Amino acid sequence: FTVTLNNGIHAVTTPEAILERDTVIEQEFELIEHPKLEFTLTIRVRKDEHILAQLRPPPPPPVSLPSRESVVTTKSATPTQRSGFRALFGSPKKSKQTPKTSPPPPVPIPRAQSELPQPQVDYLAKHIGPDGTLAQASISFKDIARRSDTRIFETSYPLLARSSSSVPDTVTGSSVAVPSARTVGDIVLQVFRLPPLPGIEQDALPQSLEECQRGLRHVAWHKALYHEGILTQNGGDCSTWRRRRFRVIGAEMIASNDVTKKITATIDVGKAIALEDDQDPALKVTTGKTTITRSMNSDDDLYSYTGVQRSFRLIFEGGDEIGFFADTDEEKAKWMEVLKSRIGRVPTHPLWAEMLWQRQEELSKQAVAARASAQSR
Numbered sequence: 001f002t003v004t005l006n007n008g009i010h011a012v013t014t015p016e017a018i019l020e021r022d023t024v025i026e027q028e029f030e031l032i033e034h035p036k037l038e039f040t041l042t043i044r045v046r047k048d049e050h051i052l053a054q055l056r057p058p059p060p061p062p063v064s065l066p067s068r069e070s071v072v073t074t075k076s077a078t079p080t081q082r083s084g085f086r087a088l089f090g091s092p093k094k095s096k097q098t099p100k101t102s103p104p105p106p107v108p109i110p111r112a113q114s115e116l117p118q119p120q121v122d123y124l125a126k127h128i129g130p131d132g133t134l135a136q137a138s139i140s141f142k143d144i145a146r147r148s149d150t151r152i153f154e155t156s157y158p159l160l161a162r163s164s165s166s167v168p169d170t171v172t173g174s175s176v177a178v179p180s181a182r183t184v185g186d187i188v189l190q191v192f193r194l195p196p197l198p199g200i201e202q203d204a205l206p207q208s209l210e211e212c213q214r215g216l217r218h219v220a221w222h223k224a225l226y227h228e229g230i231l232t233q234n235g236g237d238c239s240t241w242r243r244r245r246f247r248v249i250g251a252e253m254i255a256s257n258d259v260t261k262k263i264t265a266t267i268d269v270g271k272a273i274a275l276e277d278d279q280d281p282a283l284k285v286t287t288g289k290t291t292i293t294r295s296m297n298s299d300d301d302l303y304s305y306t307g308v309q310r311s312f313r314l315i316f317e318g319g320d321e322i323g324f325f326a327d328t329d330e331e332k333a334k335w336m337e338v339l340k341s342r343i344g345r346v347p348t349h350p351l352w353a354e355m356l357w358q359r360q361e362e363l364s365k366q367a368v369a370a371r372a373s374a375q376s377r
Contacts (some may be wrong), residue, residue, distance in 0.1 A: 001046065001134070003187075005029050007039040019045060028208055033193070037141040041187060043159065044132040045125075054125035127161035127184060135159035135184050148191040150216070150356050152209060159185040197355050205352055215353035222250035222349050223357060227338045229331055235313070235322035237265050248338055251346040267314070267322065270346035274315040275339055278308065278323075312336055 001019040005012050014027040031037065045051065128134050137157040147153045160181040192212050194205065206212045227248040233255070234241045244255040244264070251270035256263050310332040311325035326332035 002044050003027065004042045004044065005039055006042065007031060007037065016046065019043075031141075033141065033145075035142070038139065039141075040136055040138050041157075042136045043134045043187075045128055045134045047128070047132060051125050051128070127182070129162075135161045137187050139189070144191055145193055148193040149195065150193065150360065152190050152192045152213065154188065154190050156186045156188045158183045159187055194352075195356075195359065197352055200352050200355065204350075206350075215350045216356070218347040218349060219353035219357050221347055225249050227334065229326075229335070231324045231326060231335065233322065233324055235320075236267060248342075251342050253339075269314065269339055269342045272314040272316050272339075272343055275336060275343055276313045276315060277336065278311040278313065312339075314339065 001023075002016055003014045003025055012029060014025060017023060017025065031039065137159050139157060144153060144155060147155075161184045162181050190209060192209055194212070197205070206215055225247060229246065230243065231246050232241050232243045245258055247254045247256070248269075251268060253267040253269055254263055255265040255267075308323075308325050310327070310329060311323060312332065312335070313321050313323040315321050324335070326335055
């Protein structure tokens, strides 16, 4: 069978597949949204021999004749005719009283198995039209646009098989064909609405539902808060040790003022190539997947960090390093765990997904402002 999507302008047909009770089609379509967007999904079945066999009328049942054993012969009850003279001159004889016997009941004739009423089997084949059309679903996009906006919305639609039946006309009495529809199944759709994104080239937009899911999942990863706490920093924008509150959001360490909450610095951990534990005797550098042993003979003054308790550092391309130390061993272990998981493992951040996130944030702010305005009235 095949499935054809038709929006009144274009028609696209899927490759053939085997029609089963729970068939997975796994075909994606891309449609351009407009206010009156509607489309149909039509299932057509190829008329193979086993389909045609279901469409043929059944053979007439054989006529069964009674068997010889079922025929019952009975003797005539009429006495044999006697001679007329004997009946005239002869004295009448007393007839012997013979007990009357009732004739045996007739033996029922068994009916042939084919004559018995057979249960009616509802084959799907009887709903197939001349062009192979089995059923059709109609979808109006405006009914699901809001629920599928920037997210995958799964819903089902009934598959209707259309046929016609004859009914007598109430005036003329002649037969009139009346169209009817019957549900023969359901089709499940996954719909994702991507709103207009000005400035984004067509090639930069997602080309499949999988890309949509992955892009939204990645942007959610970049916006989530994974850890928060106090560290003392040296390097980067700090020429001396400075105590700061950091939040790890996505792949960034964001420093902020404790009083004003204003962001004072941002460190992109995704650009780091290694994480070094200064208390490791061998000065082992963790790169996320491998471990590099660094020499103690380096004259880099940053190696003085080895004398600072609970210290570690991020190493970047070009030799740049930023050192930190935590207040407790537990806090250091947690910070190193969080930062290590970001080195070499930061997911891609597509621009279209970032614009969608900003759009959703703006809509959320507008909704909050509208509720606040309504409550103040």
